Amino acid sequence: MAHALAQLLTADADRVLWVRESGLAPELLAEYAGALNGACPGRWDVLELKGGEALKRWDAMPHLFDAFQAHGLTRSSLVLTCGGGALSDAVGLAAAVWKRGVRVAHMPTTSLAMVDAAWGGKTGINWRGSKNQLGTFTLPEFVHLDARWLVTLPDRERRAGLAEVAKHAMLHAHLGQTHLEDWPAWDTSPDALEAWTAKLEKSARSKMSVVDADLHERDARAQLNLGHTVGHAVEAHFAATAHPWLHGEAVALGLKFVLFQAQDRAAEACLFLDRWLATHVPLPDTPLAQWPDAEALWSHMAHDKKNVADQVVDVAWHGWGKAEWPVMLEKSAFEATWARFVRSLEDAGTT
Numbered sequence: 001m002a003h004a005l006a007q008l009l010t011a012d013a014d015r016v017l018w019v020r021e022s023g024l025a026p027e028l029l030a031e032y033a034g035a036l037n038g039a040c041p042g043r044w045d046v047l048e049l050k051g052g053e054a055l056k057r058w059d060a061m062p063h064l065f066d067a068f069q070a071h072g073l074t075r076s077s078l079v080l081t082c083g084g085g086a087l088s089d090a091v092g093l094a095a096a097v098w099k100r101g102v103r104v105a106h107m108p109t110t111s112l113a114m115v116d117a118a119w120g121g122k123t124g125i126n127w128r129g130s131k132n133q134l135g136t137f138t139l140p141e142f143v144h145l146d147a148r149w150l151v152t153l154p155d156r157e158r159r160a161g162l163a164e165v166a167k168h169a170m171l172h173a174h175l176g177q178t179h180l181e182d183w184p185a186w187d188t189s190p191d192a193l194e195a196w197t198a199k200l201e202k203s204a205r206s207k208m209s210v211v212d213a214d215l216h217e218r219d220a221r222a223q224l225n226l227g228h229t230v231g232h233a234v235e236a237h238f239a240a241t242a243h244p245w246l247h248g249e250a251v252a253l254g255l256k257f258v259l260f261q262a263q264d265r266a267a268e269a270c271l272f273l274d275r276w277l278a279t280h281v282p283l284p285d286t287p288l289a290q291w292p293d294a295e296a297l298w299s300h301m302a303h304d305k306k307n308v309a310d311q312v313v314d315v316a317w318h319g320w321g322k323a324e325w326p327v328m329l330e331k332s333a334f335e336a337t338w339a340r341f342v343r344s345l346e347d348a349g350t351t
């Protein structure tokens with residue numbers, strides 16, 4: 001695995017700055033340090049940071065720029081990130097603007113970053129409480145996946161990333177049900193971790209087929225927002241409570257809502273996906289009474305930066321590989337459907 005990273009490292013980088021989270025597995029860090037020793041003709045250094053969403057703040061940027069300056073990064077250098085999606089988003093942005101752009105590559109360490117955040121070139125930080133308001137589209141030089149990092153990741157985080165795996169399978173018929181049915185059970189044996197790496201990479205590469213066609217999200221890339229209109233609103237709602245939901249958990253609920261709205265919600269594909277999500281991405285046990293009502297969700301959705309004028313723009317799903325966008329949402333229709341959706345969960349005794 002570390003050997004594969006060594007092959008990806010460009011021999012022409014005058015120096016490499018390995019920006020990584022604290023708390024990662026020491027034996028893997030040592031293995032990758034060995035690979036860097038062998039592969040970097042120039043100098044390489046380490047910058048260690050605390051990972052997580054706090055990195056995506058404006059006031060975390062100066063520390064990164066100071067480090068870039070102290071390490072003498074030039075436009076011929078490479079920043080190698082190693083962490084969750086928050087770290088790759090924030091460090092990706094700092095790299096994108098440092099001297100008008102220093103190259104960046106990602107070695108993601110969460111399932112969500114492995115399958116989604118590290119790929120596709122969206123960098124970003126938050127602004128005044130709103131997510132990802134500042135950022136660029138800057139593709140990384142490469143992304144190197146190694147599921148062995150997941151061994152130290154809390155189970156809840158690892159499972160949450162699988163919502164994006166379901167989304168990619170829904171969008172790409174060549175993945176479809178088979179990709180999900182064959183999902184390897186979690187264990188820390190080398191074989192299982194290798195299988196996870198391969199499956200996560202296959203899922204991420206399907207995202208890249210969309211990104212390659214539409215980097216700046218003027219059209220086709222919008223389909224990657226499947227499940228995210230409601231998902232982001234649910235995430236924003238619970239972020240302000242004592243029991244926040246993870247992004248992937250909120251997206252899992254958003255995808256369930258997409259399935260509920262599908263023309264034939266009793267179709268085999270919908271039933272399968274509903275079961276797969278329930279098994280792989282369990283929702284937090286927040287009582288239904290504390291879930292946001294349709295009005296509260298709508299007020300979050302109405303502020304989504306992807307909206308056009310006053311309408312909420314959504315993505316609908318009609319079967320494997322068949323997404324439809326843009327779909328314009330009406331407030332009253334959304335509120336009625338959400339109420340029916342929550343009742344259906346209540347009847348099924350979901351939470």
Ligand SMILES: NC(=O)c1ccc[n+]([C@@H]2O[C@H](COP(=O)([O-])OP(=O)(O)OC[C@H]3O[C@@H](n4cnc5c(N)ncnc54)[C@H](O)[C@@H]3O)[C@@H](O)[C@H]2O)c1
Nearest residue numbers: 051052053084085086087109110112113117122149152153
């Ligand atoms: N750029 C994109 O296209 C894109 C796509 C999806 C999500 N995102 C962004 O990604 C972020 C979420 O990413 P995430 O889910 O990876 O969360 P995260 O980066 O916040 O990581 C989750 C937690 O796990 C810790 N962690 C990371 N790797 C670990 C490991 N191997 N072992 C133990 N702990 C570890 C982190 O420090 C953090 O506390 C959000 O900010 C979201 O906006 C970006």
Ligand SMILES: [Zn+2]
Nearest residue numbers: 164228247251
């Ligand atoms: Zn997402």
